[in-house]
Amino acid sequence: MKAHIVTLPGDGVGPEVTAAAVAVLNAVAKHGGHEFRFEEHAIGGTAIDAFGEPLPAASLDACKRADAVLLGAVGGPKWSDPNAKVRPEQGLLALRAALGVYANLRPLQVHPSLANLSPLKNDKLKNVDVLFVRELTGGTYFGAKTRTEDTATDECKYTVHEIERVVRRAFDLARGRKKHLTSVDKANVLETSRLWRSTVQRIAPDYADVTVEHQLVDSMAMLLLTQPSHYDVVVTENLFGDILTDEAAAIAGSLGLLPSASLGDGRNGLYEPIHGSAPDIAGKGIANPTGAILSAAMLLRYSLHLDAEATAIEAAVNQVLRDGPHTRDIGGDAGTDAVRNAVLRALEHHVKTSNASFADASA
Structure with missing residues (x-):
């Protein structure tokens, strides 16, 4: 080649x-x-x-x-x-x-010989194999921004098309793994997250062989630390994905590994x-x-x-x-x-x- x-x-x-x-x-x-x-x-x-x-x-x-x-x-x-x-x-x-x-793919695995470097107890690190799929070209990082002397704004904007294409990529990846997809949002507060969740729910019947669950981003940050082996493919928006995958790197023991x-x-x-x-x-x-x-x-x-x-x-x-x-x-x-x-x-x-x-x- x-x-x-x-x-x-x-x-x-x-x-x-x-x-x-x-x-x-x-x-x-x-x-x-x-x-x-x-x-x-x-x-x-x-x-x-x-x-x-x-x-x-x-x-x-x-x-x-x-x-x-x-x-x-x-x-x-x-x-x-x-x-x-x-x-x-x-x-x-x-x-x-x-x-x-x-679609930003970030795999997380904990190598057995490095488990002691993780801040988590070793019993929580068994069978940890998570693939994060982070939406990468939309959301807050690409939204309109304003700045005055005493105020600032960062627009978070998503279209159905932007959400659907990354979610379908995540579903396809889950099909080749353990057939379990976790979608992370903040649908109890943010309108963009409500659009995100409704889009995932609409698409899910096309992937009936994949089990889907929804998690709010704040609870997901906790669950990654308490039960990381539960997760297979995790899909989320740009900002949430940035934060969660850095947290995941700490679980592996070093940012230099991933x-x-x-x-x-x-x-x-x-x-x-x-x-x-x-x-x-x-x-x-x-x-x-x-x-x-x-x-x-x-x-x-x-x-x-x-x-x-x-x-x-x-x-x-x-x-x-x-x-x-x-x-x-x-x-x-x-x-x-x-x-x-x-x-x-x-x-x-x-x-x-x-x-x-x-x-x-x-x-």
């Missing part, structure tokens, strides 16, 4: 973890006989410094032409002035909107670890590349349809999480490069010992 992948390393530790993910993708290409062409562009604070804007036209054009986009992280103290007219996060929001990636995929209706997707730019450790070579590497696995699965290769990366990462080395955020003292190299060794071992080659499995 030939594929054009745009990388947007961004700010802070973004370049470090993105480089690790690209190394793993190159190894996959070598073992599987694929040809991945990488094209690097600027986004976020580094783009503001170099070009005066967080998403230069050249970056956006390249992303639109690509088969997939791999992002590092954006933002940092240098650009954190809340009154600034140009901010790094604007580039990320603009990119999501331009690519039409309305990947994400942002998908639309076409092949192109946007893939990134859920962690931020971590400016306090940027340039020190100690960032955890696991979330970025697993994001690369999601890229292979959802944009390039190379499921065997994605599974091989995930198996390699699981081996390293089990046996080490580990970065500091998960109790070790290894650097980014050491973890990357361990994943590469585990990947090579997996390829040599598996019964079928990538080419056979992906045919």
Whole structure:
């Protein structure tokens, strides 16, 4: 397979973890006989410094032409002035909107060897396997905004079309898992949530094989901590999804562990670890590349349809999480490069010992 992948390393530790993910993708290409062409562009604070804007036209054009986009992280103290007219996060929001990636997938699993790092008791962590589906291009983040000296407003607006497409994506994903969907809203207070719930209820009969439940976002925040293993696929709006998935990352033990995929209706997707730019450790070579590497696995699965290769990366990462080395955020003292190299060794071992080659499995 030939594929054009745009990388947007961004700010802070973004370049470090993105480089690790690209190394793993190159190894996959070598073992599987694929040809991945990488094209690097600027986004976020580094783009503001170099070009005066967080998403230069050249970056956006390249992303639109690509088969997939791999992002590092954006933002940092240098650009954190809340009154600034140009901010790094604007580039990320603009990119999501331009690519039409309305469904953000964030999987949560707790690796047994890291369970002690979770703030939850180990008995609550058994069989935790949740897939969050966050609506990504609507709601408060994209609504009209006003600001005066003593007031501010952020409009939260959703259309039936925006809700229906992400909810149907969530139903389809639930069908391939445990056939259980939880829809999260605030329908007891918010009109947008009432529209959300009524849309889910209207669609549900089309997926009669999937069990549906509704939860208010405040109670869901509690239930994630008290019974996380109860949930399978969780779908919710943009702001609620942002908050709940960061809470979920704490359950896993570290923000550095979790990947994400942002998908639309076409092949192109946007893939990134859920962690931020971590400016306090940027340039020190100690960032955890696991979330970025697993994001690369999601890229292979959802944009390039190379499921065997994605599974091989995930198996390699699981081996390293089990046996080490580990970065500091998960109790070790290894650097980014050491973890990357361990994943590469585990990947090579997996390829040599598996019964079928990538080419056979992906045919």
